[in-house]
Amino acid sequence: KYDTFDVLTQPLAPPENFAPVINKIYRSSFPQPNNFSFLKKLKLKSIFCLIPEEYPELQAEFLKHENIKLFQLGMSGNKEPFVKISSELITEAIKVVIDPANHPILIHCNRGKHRTGCLVGVLRRxxxxxxxxxxxxxxxxxxxxxxxxxxxxxxxxxxxxIIKYAEENNLLPLAWE
Amino acid sequence: KYDTFDVLTQPLAPPENFAPVINKIYRSSFPQPNNFSFLKKLKLKSIFCLIPEEYPELQAEFLKHENIKLFQLGMSGNKEPFVKISSELITEAIKVVIDPANHPILIHCNRGKHRTGCLVGVLRRxxxxxxxxxxxxxxxxxxxxxxxxxxxxxxxxxxxxIIKYAEENNLLPLAWE
Structure with missing residues (x-):
């Protein structure tokens, strides 16, 4: 079963909305099995998942097989007007994402648009x-x-x-190299 | 005059369409003086400019001051129907861009949309x-x-x-690390 992870499909299929953010921090939509060959090239140490649902079986197997650590903080997106993205959860996520001990790290939600976009926006701040x-x-x-x-x-x-935490743990400024 | 390069404006102004491409290869629109503080953070070794016009004085001074090497291959974009982007020039540009000796490198044209987009598209291929x-x-x-x-x-x-050249010079595959 794991052999499917090792097949180099030609061409490679990055997940939708995949992009490097800074240094060894990447972003994307929810990786699908056809993205696994591509993801292996990133030599990920961690994945940060921003959705509340349980991680799907195939993806969980891939992480186990590749020895990738899964962080997950299930948060809702900004579905107006009554559901809001949680500032506290974003702060907790950022603490993990900016820690070089977890790099290379891939951040994803479902589409890689809103929750991931909010987190990357805070990183840019x-x-x-x-x-x-x-x-x-x-x-x-x-x-x-x-x-x-x-x-x-x-x-x-x-x-x-987050600035206080980053200063105490010497995690800022984020370096480009 | 050079002092203006050292003023850390708050906040930083990345050039429009700035993004990391892979590893120490970046892309953007034509950097303006208000982007210089940001660009310094990238610790660039080179800039690759894809427009034919002479490099403007302020930008040229900045490069000299920061010891950044300028590569320039002036090419026209795809202005239909009679002006076409040059495959040969893109190949020459790629040879420079994928060479780690020139990293970190910033690729830019005017808007960071078309000529830069074609070059990055070929890198992705x-x-x-x-x-x-x-x-x-x-x-x-x-x-x-x-x-x-x-x-x-x-x-x-x-x-x-480009594949032949890259194989002879051991420049592929492009590494994420």
């Missing part, structure tokens, strides 16, 4: 990017389903706790 | 990405000015010469 460019990047990946509430979340996110 | 995902990435950066001719260029580009 920690890099001190202007909101204009943060939102431009958010919209590239969220199109054609950009959510104003996601962009407002990124703008209003309170960095105090 | 060298990584053996499926055309579907290559085109999806191309369109993220080219929107709302996606050009079918650019995508056809990427699809029909003949890799023979």
């Amino acid at each position: 920690l890099q001190k990017w202007s909101l204009t460019i943060i939102f431009d990047e958010y919209r590239k990946f969220a199109a054609p389903k950009e959510r104003p509430m996601d962009q407002q979340f990124i703008e209003l996110y309170d960095e105090t706790e | 060298l990584q053996k990405w499926s055309l579907t995902i290559i085109f999806d990435e191309y369109r993220k950066f080219a929107a709302p000015k996606e050009r079918p001719m650019d995508q056809q260029f990427i699809e029909l580009y003949d890799e023979t010469e």
Whole structure:
């Protein structure tokens, strides 16, 4: 069964919305079995999954086979008006994502648009990017389903706790090399 | 005058369409002086410029000040129907871009959409990405000015010469680390 992970399909199929974020931090939609050959090239140490549902069996087997550690914090996206993305959970996720001990790491939700986009937006704030460019990047990946509430979340996110944590653990600034 | 390069503006302004491509290869639109503080964080060794016009004075001074080597191959974009992007020039550019001796390297044209998008598309082909995902990435950066001719260029580009060159110089596969 595991042999399917070793077949090099030609060509490789990266997951939709796959992209490098910075250094050894990557983002994507939920990886499917046909993406496994591609993912192996990243030599991942960890995956951070942002959805609440249990990790599917095939994906869990792939992680076990490749010795990839799974972090999961199930959070809801900004489904207006009553369900909101959790600032506390994003902070907990960022603590894991910026820790070089977990790199290379892939962040994903279902589509790689909204929850992943919010987390990457907060990472960009920690890099001190202007909101204009943060939102431009958010919209590239969220199109054609950009959510104003996601962009407002990124703008209003309170960095105090994560900055304190990062300083105590020497995790900032994020390096490009 | 050079002092303006050292002022850390808060927040940082990445160039429009800035993104990491793979490892220490980056892409963007034409960097402007307000992007210099951000660019310094990348610790660039080289810049590859894909437009034919002479490099502007302020940008040239910045490169000199930061000891960044400028490569330039002026090429026209796919302005239908009579001006076409040059396959030969893209091949010459790729030879420079995939050489680790030139990393970290930033590739740019004017908008970071078309000429840069064609070059990155060819890089993705060298990584053996499926055309579907290559085109999806191309369109993220080219929107709302996606050009079918650019995508056809990427699809029909003949890799023979660059693969031969890369094998002779041990430059492939491109590594994620």
